[in-house]
Amino acid sequence: MRVLIVGNGIAGGEVAFGLRRAGSGAEITILSAETTPEYDPCSLPYYLGGEVPRERVFRRRWEDYRTAGIRLETGEKAVAIDPASRCVRTASGREHPYDRLVLAHGGSLFVPPIAGIDKRGVHGCKQLPDADRLDRHRGSRAVVIGSGAIGIEAAEALKKRGYAVTVIEVMDWILPALFDPETAGRLKRRLERCGIAALTGEKVLRIEGTEAVAAVVTDRRTIPCDTVVLATGVVPGVELARTAGIDVGRGIRVNERLETSLPGIYACGDCVETVDACTGEDAMFQLKHNALEQARVVTRNLLGASASYPGAWAFARAHFFDTHAVTFGKTTRATQCELGDLEIVEREAGDDYLRVIVKEGVIVGGQAIGRFADAAGLLIGAMWRRESVPALRARRALLGDGPHGTLAWTTRRLGELLGLAG
Amino acid sequence: MAERREIRVIAERCTGCRRCEIACSMGHCGMPTPERSRIRVLRLPPEGGHVPVLCQACEDAPCLKVCPMNARVRAETGAVITEAEACIGCRACLYICPYGAPAVAPEDGKTVTCDRCADLPGAPWCVAACRDCGALEAVRPGEAPRRACRDAAAALRPVLRPAGSRRCGS
Numbered sequence: 001m002r003v004l005i006v007g008n009g010i011a012g013g014e015v016a017f018g019l020r021r022a023g024s025g026a027e028i029t030i031l032s033a034e035t036t037p038e039y040d041p042c043s044l045p046y047y048l049g050g051e052v053p054r055e056r057v058f059r060r061r062w063e064d065y066r067t068a069g070i071r072l073e074t075g076e077k078a079v080a081i082d083p084a085s086r087c088v089r090t091a092s093g094r095e096h097p098y099d100r101l102v103l104a105h106g107g108s109l110f111v112p113p114i115a116g117i118d119k120r121g122v123h124g125c126k127q128l129p130d131a132d133r134l135d136r137h138r139g140s141r142a143v144v145i146g147s148g149a150i151g152i153e154a155a156e157a158l159k160k161r162g163y164a165v166t167v168i169e170v171m172d173w174i175l176p177a178l179f180d181p182e183t184a185g186r187l188k189r190r191l192e193r194c195g196i197a198a199l200t201g202e203k204v205l206r207i208e209g210t211e212a213v214a215a216v217v218t219d220r221r222t223i224p225c226d227t228v229v230l231a232t233g234v235v236p237g238v239e240l241a242r243t244a245g246i247d248v249g250r251g252i253r254v255n256e257r258l259e260t261s262l263p264g265i266y267a268c269g270d271c272v273e274t275v276d277a278c279t280g281e282d283a284m285f286q287l288k289h290n291a292l293e294q295a296r297v298v299t300r301n302l303l304g305a306s307a308s309y310p311g312a313w314a315f316a317r318a319h320f321f322d323t324h325a326v327t328f329g330k331t332t333r334a335t336q337c338e339l340g341d342l343e344i345v346e347r348e349a350g351d352d353y354l355r356v357i358v359k360e361g362v363i364v365g366g367q368a369i370g371r372f373a374d375a376a377g378l379l380i381g382a383m384w385r386r387e388s389v390p391a392l393r394a395r396r397a398l399l400g401d402g403p404h405g406t407l408a409w410t411t412r413r414l415g416e417l418l419g420l421a422g
Numbered sequence: 423m424a425e426r427r428e429i430r431v432i433a434e435r436c437t438g439c440r441r442c443e444i445a446c447s448m449g450h451c452g453m454p455t456p457e458r459s460r461i462r463v464l465r466l467p468p469e470g471g472h473v474p475v476l477c478q479a480c481e482d483a484p485c486l487k488v489c490p491m492n493a494r495v496r497a498e499t500g501a502v503i504t505e506a507e508a509c510i511g512c513r514a515c516l517y518i519c520p521y522g523a524p525a526v527a528p529e530d531g532k533t534v535t536c537d538r539c540a541d542l543p544g545a546p547w548c549v550a551a552c553r554d555c556g557a558l559e560a561v562r563p564g565e566a567p568r569r570a571c572r573d574a575a576a577a578l579r580p581v582l583r584p585a586g587s588r589r590c591g592s
């Protein structure tokens with residue numbers, strides 16, 4: 001059997017090496033648009049910030065492919081799939097036949113339609129070549145457009161490299177997809193305490209400069225700078241699939257076996273549209289753990305099992321300098337258009353903050369800063385088990401916390417954390 | 423190759439004496455500093471008893487998947503440990519852990535978890551220190567499946583007798 005994998009990222013690598021680990025004798029080829037062995041995009045900001053040497057971003061070495069008998073075709077960007085002849089064509093014009101095809105080519109940086117975006121000094125922070133270019137770039141004043149997790153991580157890295165850094169966010173609070181305004185406001189203050197300016201509710205109109213960047217103009221001001229980093233989000237790569245007649249929505253559509261609408265063609269990672277494991281709703285979380293878990297399901301199905309994917313989960317940390325925060329599940333905003341009683345449990349102790357979103361008696365999401373974040377795992381567990389918060393309250397009122405209590409310690413900690421006095 | 427072993431927690435025997443923490447930090451850092459211990463005794467509020475918390479080296483460990491630096495790795499011994507040179511101290515492993523097991527080293531903010539004292543021929547330090555109470559037991563993986571250890575660590579009803587009725591060494 002010939003297995004062809006498009007994309008040598010987190011998902012693609014996991015499928016290829018997973019097949020071999022399971023003893024598959026398939027002929028495995030990976031088509032990679034890039035020129036290096038697999039690296040981890042999540043590591044890039046820390047290489048850029050000088051916290052780890054460049055070699056730490058790699059998840060594999062060249063010899064890993066050789067030893068595993070996996071053919072890695074670098075600089076081979078897939079441009080078309082011909083499902084009739086079971087063949088993938090690359091930009092170089094070569095054709096690669098397959099019996100099973102795995103689409104694991106992730107997504108690409110969303111480039112906003114801003115005038116001047118092509119000027120010298122405007123960078124992405126999505127792939128290793130982006131980080132390498134930023135590493136070589138010499139500048140002193142940077143503007144980061146977009147305050148998602150990648151934007152904040154890029155801002156911290158540039159700050160550590162000695163840049164003066166301004167982050168611009170069009171929404172009214174930073175990290176808008178991950179945190180509620182109440183949590184984000186606290187994070188913003190901490191970011192500013194670290195010397196990073198964060199401008200929210202502000203729109204970038206254009207980038208000025210003759211050839212190189214000289215300033216970013218927003219609807220409120222002009223910010224002189226020599227470096228711009230685009231952190232404006234990742235759009236799932238759907239073109240390759242769409243042009244082959246594969247069903248796509250926001251991402252490539254897959255069934256629960258992660259097979260696309262064309263039999264024998266699977267998809268995993270940032271390019272797929274899936275469901276939220278907790279709620280069953282459509283989800284596009286584009287996170288590493290989801291890419292890995294999806295890849296493992298695809299691997300098992302390629303091996304002949306019938307594995308189904310339970311869905312993706314939202315979990316992200318926000319970490320810069322000495323600030324440590326975490327978010328999981330839904331934000332309040334994400335629950336806004338839903339029916340059902342919403343209860344927000346908040347706790348605050350000094351700089352530490354906890355916010356738990358309870359809907360219809362079960363935890364659906366939460367955010368924490370500082371010490372409260374250390375117990376996030378307990379809350380996530382309760383969310384996954386759909387534990388009833390009112391029942392926990394009632395049990396606690398009945399049995400109390402005394403030495404004769406009979407609740408599991410994780411449940412008791414949970415009760416304490418939620419401040420459920422009963 | 424180092425011997426594989428597990429540490430079984432029998433929480434109702436824990437008296438909260440925290441000798442395991444002292445022993446762990448002595449063994450790993452040469453200093454009796456509980457903040458550096460990879461096992462932590464959690465005191466349940468108020469008078470709710472104690473439970474020793476340590477990394478359960480889960481089979482499908484979520485920390486391995488969320489670490490942005492791939493610093494969480496499974497050692498030959500089956501333990502899941504943090505490679506210090508790769509760790510950037512972001513605490514993702516701590517936040518996703520169902521027990522909040524990883525400890526944050528005070529000196530560099532990196533996480534550390536129990537390695538089952540892989541290099542030690544005898545019992546792990548914490549187990550040796552807990553000999554009188556017997557809340558920690560070293561077992562071979564065959565003797566107690568990892569899952570059983572893990573379930574015990576989480577689901578136990580830890581306090582079945584009034585706190586203080588049994589003291590360490592009594």
Ligand SMILES: Cc1cc2nc3c(=O)[nH]c(=O)nc-3n(C[C@H](O)[C@H](O)[C@H](O)COP(=O)(O)OP(=O)(O)OC[C@H]3O[C@@H](n4cnc5c(N)ncnc54)[C@H](O)[C@@H]3O)c2cc1C
Nearest residue numbers: 007009010011033041042077078105106269270286287288
């Ligand atoms: C800076 C940054 C930080 C991040 N931090 C985190 C984090 O902390 N936690 C987290 O969970 N997630 C994080 N993510 C997201 C995480 O990296 C992705 O979810 C994950 O990499 C998705 O894996 P993938 O295999 O689908 O895509 P990728 O890892 O992006 O791999 C796709 C590969 O396919 C290649 N490719 C694309 N098109 C083609 C083509 N036509 N032909 C051949 N090859 C092609 C690409 O060049 C790339 O190498 C971060 C992402 C970035 C960019």
